[in-house]
Amino acid sequence: MxxxxxxxEILADRLRExxxxxxxxxxxxxxxxxxxxxxxxxxxxxxxxxxxxxxxxxxxxxxxxxxxxxxxxxxxxxxxxxxxxxxxxxxxKMQPRRDNEHFWEQLASMLATLHMSTASERFGWHRDGWLGRLRQDNTWETDGHTFFGERRILRWLPEPLVEAAFNREERQALERLCAALPELVPPQPPCLTHGDLWQENVVATSDGAPVLIDPAVSYNWPEVDLSMLWCSPRAAASERFFAVYQEIAPLQDGWEERMPILHLRELLSVIAHDDDDWGAVEAVRKIIAPFRRSCVS
Missing domain, CATH: 3.30.200.20 (Phosphorylase Kinase; domain 1)
Structure with a gap:
């Protein structure tokens, strides 16, 4: 079959119920x-x-x-x-997104407004959530570097497929990267974030306006949402998104260099969910390479 x-059949049965x-x-x-x-x-x-x-x-x-x-x-x-x-x-029912510059400009305006209007003093959410089929720890935390390091990166290391993918030295490199987060990511207030903002989680209304679906929300750094769009495959017209977002909600210098580090959470999640990791293991190894200890004395 x-x-x-x-x-x-399963979906139809549950709809009937x-x-x-x-x-x-x-x-x-x-x-x-x-x-x-x-x-x-x-x-x-x-x-x-x-x-x-x-x-x-x-x-x-x-x-x-x-x-x-x-x-x-x-x-x-x-x-x-x-x-x-x-x-x-x-x-x-929503419609497929329209991958033209106007659509991505609208999305940038909507996301910048979301981020600017929901600034908070704490990272987390009022309940734990999910990223795919695995739990997302949203326990409240006042320190963003601690929150992101412990609950968005190191949280994945005990997952069986992640544990199998990386050796002890590589896991230690991830731990050193998390310890260095205060030097890598400048302080920024948390805001309500979508949490899983790759382009497949953006659709459209019947008149073409952008719509967000499939969130994994929490109060987190706004750049975490941007990293999903920046690092995942996306339409060429999406370049307008980053230009317009910057006009509305300017980012601190060096944001482009921070995108892969903030994307680590998604890469580790991909590995944890499925044996087909879409190249995520090698992407993680590239990001953590500067944090591996040299064998030269």
């Missing part, structure tokens, strides 16, 4: 964790829905709260949440 046929009579469920592409589909109900209404295999978790309820915070606290466009249970998330 085609794998999607099986997944379609939640009171949605699906006429058609088409596979949605772009995500890498959930079973996702574009749903047409019997009355013609179109929705987006996703579910997860395995034991029930609070992934979807937490995602729903994150979407609400991004919208209500930071003014970001997010889809309406129609159902959020441990087994199912149903959202209003």
């Amino acid at each position: 085609n794998l999607w046929v099986l997944h379609e 939640a009171g949605y009579a699906a006429k058609e469920v088409k596979e949605a592409v772009g995500g890498v964790v959930a079973i996702a589909g574009l749903v047409t109900l019997q009355d013609g209404t179109e929705l987006f829905a996703k579910t997860l295999l395995g034991p029930d978790q609070d992934i979807f309820p937490v995602e729903s709260i994150g979407l609400s915070d991004l919208h209500d606290l930071g003014g970001a466009n997010t889809p309406d949440v129609l159902c959020a249970s441990p087994r199912l998330l149903v959202l209003e």
Whole structure:
């Protein structure tokens, strides 16, 4: 049996359990964790829905709260949440993003407004969250370097696939990098961040305005959101994003050099989630190379 046929049946069953009579469920592409589909109900209404295999978790309820915070606290466009249970998330249907300069300019303005309007004194969030299928520790912390080092980088070292990918010397290099964060990342106040802002988590409304989906929110350095877009594959027109963001919310000198360091969290997460690491192991090794101890006495 085609794998999607099986997944379609599972998603349709869970929609039915939640009171949605699906006429058609088409596979949605772009995500890498959930079973996702574009749903047409019997009355013609179109929705987006996703579910997860395995034991029930609070992934979807937490995602729903994150979407609400991004919208209500930071003014970001997010889809309406129609159902959020441990087994199912149903959202209003969005459209594919338009990879032109105007779209990326709009996104830059929206993200800069989100970051500037939600400045805080503490890093973290009021509850733990998720990055993919793995827990995100959002325990409150007043020191950003401690928060990022312990809860966004070193947090991944005990994960089995990460432990297998790096030897003792490489893990120690990651620890030395975290100890050096105060010299690498200048102090900056935390703000509400999306937390998983690669381009596949940006879609559009019917009139083309940018919409954020699939967040892993916390109060963190704004540059962490930028690092996801900077370091992940993206459209050429996205160069306008960084120019416009800088005009609205100027970044401290050297921000481009900081992007790979702040992207370490995502690279380690990719490794922890799947044996196919998309080159993440070698990318981590390149970033930590200056922090490996020389064998020359």
